[in-house]
Amino acid sequence: MKRIDGHIETLAQYTSTIDKGVTRIVYTEEDKKAKAYLKKLMEELSLAIHEDQIGNIFGVWEGSAPNLPQVWVGSHSDAPTNGGKFDGVVGLIAALESIRILKSQGFQPVCDIVVVIFAAEEPTRFGIGCIGSRALLGMIKESDFDSWVDETNRTLREVLLENNKDPVRVLDESLKPDRIKSFVELHIEQAVVLEREKAVIGLVDVIAAPTEIQLVIHGEQRHAGSTPMDLRKDPVPAASEVVLLVEELTKQNSTSVGTVGKMTIKPGTSNVIAEKVELSIDIRDINKEIKDSIVLKMKQEVSKIMAKRGLFYNWEVKGDDFPSKMDEANLQVIQQITERLELPYKVMPSGAYHDALIMSRKVRTNLIFVPSKEGISHAPEEFTSTEEITSGIKVLTEFLKELSYS
Ligand SMILES: NC(=O)N[C@@H](O)C(=O)O
Ligand SMILES: [Mn+2]
Numbered sequence: 104m105k106r107i108d109g110h111i112e113t114l115a116q117y118t119s120t121i122d123k124g125v126t127r128i129v130y131t132e133e134d135k136k137a138k139a140y141l142k143k144l145m146e147e148l149s150l151a152i153h154e155d156q157i158g159n160i161f162g163v164w165e166g167s168a169p170n171l172p173q174v175w176v177g178s179h180s181d182a183p184t185n186g187g188k189f190d191g192v193v194g195l196i197a198a199l200e201s202i203r204i205l206k207s208q209g210f211q212p213v214c215d216i217v218v219v220i221f222a223a224e225e226p227t228r229f230g231i232g233c234i235g236s237r238a239l240l241g242m243i244k245e246s247d248f249d250s251w252v253d254e255t256n257r258t259l260r261e262v263l264l265e266n267n268k269d270p271v272r273v274l275d276e277s278l279k280p281d282r283i284k285s286f287v288e289l290h291i292e293q294a295v296v297l298e299r300e301k302a303v304i305g306l307v308d309v310i311a312a313p314t315e316i317q318l319v320i321h322g323e324q325r326h327a328g329s330t331p332m333d334l335r336k337d338p339v340p341a342a343s344e345v346v347l348l349v350e351e352l353t354k355q356n357s358t359s360v361g362t363v364g365k366m367t368i369k370p371g372t373s374n375v376i377a378e379k380v381e382l383s384i385d386i387r388d389i390n391k392e393i394k395d396s397i398v399l400k401m402k403q404e405v406s407k408i409m410a411k412r413g414l415f416y417n418w419e420v421k422g423d424d425f426p427s428k429m430d431e432a433n434l435q436v437i438q439q440i441t442e443r444l445e446l447p448y449k450v451m452p453s454g455a456y457h458d459a460l461i462m463s464r465k466v467r468t469n470l471i472f473v474p475s476k477e478g479i480s481h482a483p484e485e486f487t488s489t490e491e492i493t494s495g496i497k498v499l500t501e502f503l504k505e506l507s508y509s
């Protein structure tokens with residue numbers, strides 16, 4: 104238990120925000136330090152370590168029949184701005200702990216067991232999540248390296264080159280999915296369902312998917328005092344209508360959610376009518392048709408708002424994923440293990456996406472939840488108890504044992 108706490112507290116120190124929560128953006132110094140710490144844990148477990156050109160890290164426990172398709176287990180180590188200590192990290196610590204336990208039991212896997220640290224699950228830097236798993240499955244296009252841009256206006260290509268990585272080789276490296284027998288991720292639930300239902304294990308059957316849009320509304324920068332209201336082309340009231348539209352359209356369905364998490368007013372001065380407003384719009388649902396219809400309606404209504412106000416705007420879809428069902432046969436295996444361990448569980452959807460969403464496109468994939476206190480996540484108050492993590496590790500360990508022994 105102390106070891107688990109120690110790893111979580113150590114990783115939480117690798118942050119760019121000293122005060123509130125954990126901020127660990129991909130390809131930053133704190134990201135590299137966290138990954139170096141995790142690599143050290145892999146070395147201590149005698150795993151064979153390698154890294155690919157997008158920054159995914161692999162720790163391989165070679166099986167007695169290494170040519171067989173491998174069992175993969177892992178998660179991500181990056182964190183959003185002012186996030187928590189547990190998102191992603193719990194899945195990595197659990198994976199390494201499971202291997203430590205299996206080795207201490209003298210277990211020898213038949214196929215390889217591979218621990219994977221995905222390069223970047225959070226969309227924080229480039230506006231789209233799961234860059235590592237997308238690259239791994241050959242789902243990044245050449246043009247993405249130049250169209251995915253961070254807040255300093257550096258493209259993914261430039262950032263990779265700065266980090267001595269070769270974007271060209273990223274495209275060559277994509278994985279052959281038949282090399283993977285299955286992938287499993289343990290993750291905090293980031294919602295309050297398990298706590299409310301007094302369950303400690305969540306067996307995920309479907310993962311909701313996001314459509315991530317960047318909307319830029321262009322106005323006319325003018326003096327706040329001397330410009331009459333009827334002569335203004337102010338993008339801020341227009342943005343306000345869009346924010347309320349996101350809420351209105353997603354509230355109409357019980358399974359959809361919509362968020363404007365980022366809104367930047369430029370130049371952002373109290374006595375200047377804004378030149379432009381940039382908004383992030385994140386729409387999700389476990390039902391693709393519902394999500395698509397919301398996005399279409401939103402696009403139509405935004406067009407009407409801008410026409411009414413005589414404003415130019417740019418609507419860019421940064422990412423558009425579809426929801427994904429988890430592997431049913433392996434979900435039943437995990438369910439039997441959980442029942443054998445007499446742990447209260449619930450089969451449930453995931454509102455958050457994960458690298459598991461992307462991996463499930465081409466590989467048999469499962470996602471196991473442990474509870475989040477009061478459902479809080481992506482916030483400094485994020486918390487999961489060591490006991491709950493340990494219960495998750497028990498299920499994961501048994502699952503890896505069963506999967507890698509035949
Ligand atoms: N699991 C998790 O927090 N994923 C997020 O990046 C998300 O936006 O869903
Ligand atoms: Mn997250």
Ligand SMILES: [Mn+2]
Binds near residue numbers: 179190
């Ligand atoms: Mn996560």
